[in-house]
Amino acid sequence: MPIRPLVWLAVAALALAACATPSAPSGPALQGRLSALRWTLQSATDGQGQPMAVLFPRADPRFTVEFKEGRMGIRGGCNAMGGSYQIDAANRLQVGPMVSTRMACGGGLMEADQALGALLAQRLQVRLDDGPAPVLRLLSDAGQTLVWVGVPTP
Numbered sequence: 001m002p003i004r005p006l007v008w009l010a011v012a013a014l015a016l017a018a019c020a021t022p023s024a025p026s027g028p029a030l031q032g033r034l035s036a037l038r039w040t041l042q043s044a045t046d047g048q049g050q051p052m053a054v055l056f057p058r059a060d061p062r063f064t065v066e067f068k069e070g071r072m073g074i075r076g077g078c079n080a081m082g083g084s085y086q087i088d089a090a091n092r093l094q095v096g097p098m099v100s101t102r103m104a105c106g107g108g109l110m111e112a113d114q115a116l117g118a119l120l121a122q123r124l125q126v127r128l129d130d131g132p133a134p135v136l137r138l139l140s141d142a143g144q145t146l147v148w149v150g151v152p153t154p
Helices: 003-020 027-035 109-120
Strands: 037-045 064-068 071-075 081-087 092-095 124-129 135-139 145-152
Touching: 027 037, 027 064, 027 081, 027 124, 081 109
Parallel strands: none
Antiparallel strands: 037 064, 037 145, 064 071, 071 081, 081 092, 092 124, 124 135, 135 145
């Protein structure tokens, strides 16, 4: 009967390994982590994996987003935008109606605002890779992906 203790030992080791494996934050922990950082848009791809150049009409400034107390604020395009947001139990982001300043800008900035607003109007899957340089991925059901890099807010 020496096999039975070995089986129990293997099961116990697997259970301990599962407990020690870090998991991605979710729920309130995810919202807390999002609000601790300012997120800068690094890349955006459409459903076929092609870059969404409309979101990068210039090299600088880039879009930034901050999450604070159930609201998100976006800067970097033509207009400042914002709205309420919620993250459900399945880590899906839902942004409420967005408000925006009403400036007119050239150079593709207004189009970038419109494109980002349209993406954020969708329910997006939230994936957070928490590390020395945290990465936030927002994924649409159509396969569009927004990749943001976080830095601590002042």
